[in-house]
Amino acid sequence: MTTPSKTRRRPAILAAVCGISLLSGCSLTPLYERPAAPIPASYPVTAGSLDTRPAAQPTPQPTSGAEAASTIRSTAWCTQFPDPVLRRLIAAALEHNRDLKLAAARVEEARALHGGQSASRLPTVTLEGTTTHPARNTESAHQAGVALSAYELDFFGKAESLSDAALHEYLATEQAQRSARIGVVAEVVRSYVQERAAASRVALARRTIALRTAAVALLTRRVAAGASSPLELEQARSLVGSADTDLIEQQLVHARAGHALALLTGYSDAEATRDAPPFTSPAFGAGWGVTRAGLPSELLMARPDIVAAEQRLQAANAQIGAARAAFFPSVRLTAMGGLASGELNNLFTPGSGALQFVPQVSLPIFDGGRNRANLDLAKARESLAVIEYERAIQTAFREVSDALNRQTLLDREVAARRAMHEVEARRRTMTMNRYLAGAVGYLEVLDAERGLFAADQALLDARRARLENAAALYRALGGCPSASG
Template sequence: MSHTRFPLRLLTAVAAATLLAACSTLAPDYERPVSVVPDAWAATPAAATATTAGDRSAATAAVPAVDTLGWQEFIADDKLRRVIALALRNNRDLRVSTLNVERLQALYQVQRADLMPSINAGVGQSAQRTPGDLNGTGQSTISRQYSGTVGISAYELDLFGRVRSLKDAALMQYLATEQAQRSAQISLVSQVSVAYMTLAADRERLSLAEQTLQSRRETLRLTQRMHELGVSSALELRQVQSTVDSARADVASYSSVVAQDLNALTVLVGAPVASDLLPTAISSAALTLTQDLSAGLPSDVLLRRPDVQQAEKSLEAANANIGAARAAFFPSISLTASTGYASTDLNNLFKSDQRSWSFVPQLNIPIFSGGRNRANLRVSELDRDIAVAQYEKAIQTAFKEVSDALAQRATLGEQTAAQEALAASTLDAFRLARARYEKGIDDYLSTLDAQRSSYTAQQALISARLAQQVNRVTVYKVLGGGASQESAAAPVMPKG
């Protein structure tokens, strides 16, 4: 074989072996586990209103798919949209999640690089001094050797798919982390929305407490005048004073709660929130899309949730690792080869007669490893079984979350409507009782009871409105809200 033709033949042989090795792996064929949840959501009172299949189909067709409805469309309040956008830029947990995606992408590219040989070039010199009593001349000598080579080092021919299985596992881990980042983003939108709504509700409670305190102080001044005139008793005066003290305590309590809500929102956003972006009341405007979101079928909803997709990608990664463990039982071939020039004279280094090459193939046949390979295979199979259980658990958890949110949604509208009617009626009763007290028709006990009932009903109405708004956000989240749009905005999957 001539010196000039050997490198070309070597590279051709390596390329052919690489293509052959890339054809298959020993990983078992992946099969998605059978669903472990019912095929339909539990019936709710709201679902009973659709009496015919045609009505149900028409209603579903009119509602956009939740995974295609971006959070910018779902959130109706402009200030809340701006706060969420600020959180998506500054939240530290989301930043860590995004960096983890980039890290796994880089690790995948590292693993994928093992499929191809690494070609390196080098130029070197070696010098050696030999004492005279060793070379027989009595005088020391210095010998030099120069070289310039191009070659590959310890490249494994992946005949049984070990390296390719590891590459597939790294890819699935990258995709799982990408799904985790999408899940974190949807969760952050939900958390910021709930924190914003909670702040709005507590601010409204604080405002109601302040208004109540002002009203009770006016009543106290009126009662004091009536007591001075001998119209009201000392008992009535003390009763009115107790309502004022109670309102003062509520104002102090809600002031503390509002401050804590603002701190929680600031942490989620990752930066201070401007005062003009803060909410005033939960009932001031519709913070979210008010139309119902279609629940769809369990299989469609659950499979598009990012956390479920993350669990499935982890399962596929564990499945690929079995292929790598199986390949360890078979022989492996590695190649080390180089070609270039070598000479003792630097001036003659690149002359044609100074060409050199080396070719060192190695065959490694596993004979005895103390059960290491069999244990590694068992570990990989158990990892796969664990991943199956985790995937099934993710499906079950998702089904429960959606079922709970839908069950709550079915009654919250009626609860809020009933609470609005109760708040209105108790407020009217309080006004009538107060007017009768001021005219001296009734004692203050009737007014006190009516005032307490009205105050309690209005506080409960705020809670009902908050629960309704939070439920809309929860339904959007558990149905995989915006999953398709987040996928489109996710980092581009590396090729290969």
């Protein structure tokens, strides 16, 4: 319906439209309450740990991921990697990793979806002009003005609920990107440890070959002097051959580890670990790992996969509000204010103003149960999201507990392996001295050689496992806020 407008009526109409808009926004979304975390208040203390505090009883969890992050930043728990070579490799991996680029693209996609959903809550205003030429002997009609096209008033919060759901999905995608970053860091640390450990095994094999070759030279002289038998010389040569075989195997392992690290970081095999400290040096791995036991389990609430699960739970909760709103009437406004005239040359003359205002009310009466089914679906998805959230917490708690338990046990294993290495080294020296003095046969020397070599390898493996566990603990605890972003 088009009627000539009067100046005094325009403010009243605009005020009415604004008033109706302000009345909209009554949300039907259920009040969100975070489910209780199905875990104890702190991680169990490992047998043999220096922490002798009794197990804590369950306590309330933080109210938000931000509160948990604040707790994390104030607690000296975080695994750090001060090695400058490792930090260079991590930076390169974060820059070139394709999985991270894919995660970043998904974040941009989710951000755009949220922006589009948020924009649907605002009216679309356009500048329009129309000319109508009806049948013969009928006057033409010309219009120009500003139009509001089918704007739905959000009386019951449907648009707001959908916008909130899109926001939480976007935030969950951001956490997935953060989780991918943490995974890349942990994988670089693990690959770096494996490459350095493999290089140390190669060095051990070469050092063993040198020592056994020297023993062959000694026995050759003793055989020539009649002090040793040719059988003992052949046994010594057998040990050299065994060490040669082990060297080839360790070189293959080292090559594979170097290729894996280069693939992660983009460096060549030679460049990746240039200037890296030897694996057996005290500087390697210094400062890695959690320094105290009895960590509060609330640290998990800032782990990205748990934060993402909670964001998806809140998105499902918001979808219930949108499904409930579908049961109520919807009001759409279509309006146009501007100029209208039967003659184009009179369109902009005084008195040609016009206002078209078409409200439309829609009330669902019969939909075959579609709205009820959509509401049931939204509630079912919320129940699934609750289960997934609780499962994410339980999985994270188990991963951290396992890593903490391994950390304590591996520390003890490294100490035990180091003590065993010292014992085997002394035994080998004493046995060789006794052999040179004629007190024992060369078979005891062979046994001591094999024992020392096995002790060296076991010590390297124990140190590698402990440092790999530091990477696992970094991943399990959700990284460091200062390092992972």
